[in-house]
Amino acid sequence: LTDAQKASQKIKRDQKIERTKRLHDAVAEYLDAQKTQIEALALAHHVTPKQINDIISNHTHYRTSRKSQLIHALIHAKAIEMNADRPTGSRYSMAELHEMVITDPETKNLTREQKEAYIVALEEHRERKGVSVWANNQAAVQDVVATMDRIVKEVNDLRVQTGVYGTLFVVCGHINNTIQSTMHGTDNSEDFWEDVYEHPMADFLRQYEQWACTQDQNLNERDSLEAVWKQVRKMILRGLVSVTSKKDIMMNYSNYETAIVETYGVRLVGWPQGVNFTSPSNIGTAGDIRRLRDALKARMCYWTTLSPVEVKAHTAELDARRSAGEVVCKLRKKCSDAGVARKRKVLPTTNKENARSSKRTKVTSAQLRDAPKSAEFIVSSNEEDE
Helix, strand or coil, X not given: CCHHHHHHHHHHHHHHHHHHHHHHHHHHHHHHHHHHHHHHHHHHHXXXXXXXXXXXCCCCCCCCCCCCCHHHHHHHHHHHHHHCCCCCCCCCCHHHHHHHHHHCHHHCCCCHHHHHHHHHHXXXXXXXXXXXXXXXXHHHHHHHHHHHXXXXXXXXXXXXXXXXXXXXXXXXXXXXXXXXXXXXXXXXCHHHHXXXXXXXXXXXXXXXXXXXXXXCCXXXXXXXXXXXXXXXXXXXXXXXXXXXXXXXCXXXXXXXXXXXXXXXXEEEECCCCCCCCCCHHHCCCHHHHHHHHHHXXXXXXXXXXXXXXXXXXXXXXXXXXXXXXXXXXXXXXXXXXXXXXXXXXXXXXXXXXXXXXXXXXXXXXXXXXXXXXXXXXXCCHHHHHC
């Protein structure tokens, strides 16, 4: 850089530092004024400043699920040990199991690895219990009714607290399922369907139920290899469309590094280890394709956008691999007769009339005037013979 360019960059840096300092000073002044106003409001309304901060802050009042505690993990392990062979009705209660854990001397001197193993076993049990299938339709119906009541109450409370609108549809997923299809809308949400689509909300519920019952989502078909292939392809393509904002984009597994990463600056991260990075249709093992499906659903495998620096580094890496003689981009197979002129195929015709072109050249009036005129009298063949 020249001295003038260096001086210009220094001036820009100084100006940026000055603007940042003024912004920080203004924010600090605003926070001081806000603090003074909050204290005044607290004195006027006889409340603490913390209560006012909780009202105006944007932090949620809801908490995520708690982590698994060691005591609960030990009780779970003790229940498996003591109640495994006991019939229903004679099993130890939670209070009795808790007392056994407390009085058990083996639980006093557990190592860190043992504690972590107990907690992991409890978390796996809870995960299996949360996604396991009910043994009969009656248990499934009771679960749906109880869960729906809780969801409807929370949605209605959320409507009162925040003023949002919400619509909920729950339908059975199989024709032999006895779950009653349910719909719910907050406030006057049901009027939306009639005002916009001119049909009542119940019509959409019936259509949704008919569509769900034709998806063949029973236990065997839901996890079949063909069904999981379809699910994975859809999730990967939808993620790619969302991250690139290009609706007509297609996934390219053969030239992924160049056609996707280098061209669009995005990357699919979190691909399960041990699963070949290829088209889902080429993954022939049901266990591998289900692992990939579960990773995509859990957002452990997802699309991410690369920064300009990362894109440049990736391009430089590809150039280095090309310089080393590595084939980075897989070329299409060349035709055996490439470079040879091909004759245009003539469609077979049955007679001369069909061989004529269907398009006729349009003749203008000027061309008609310039054309030679026909003779006024035509000598017949009989006159020529005489």
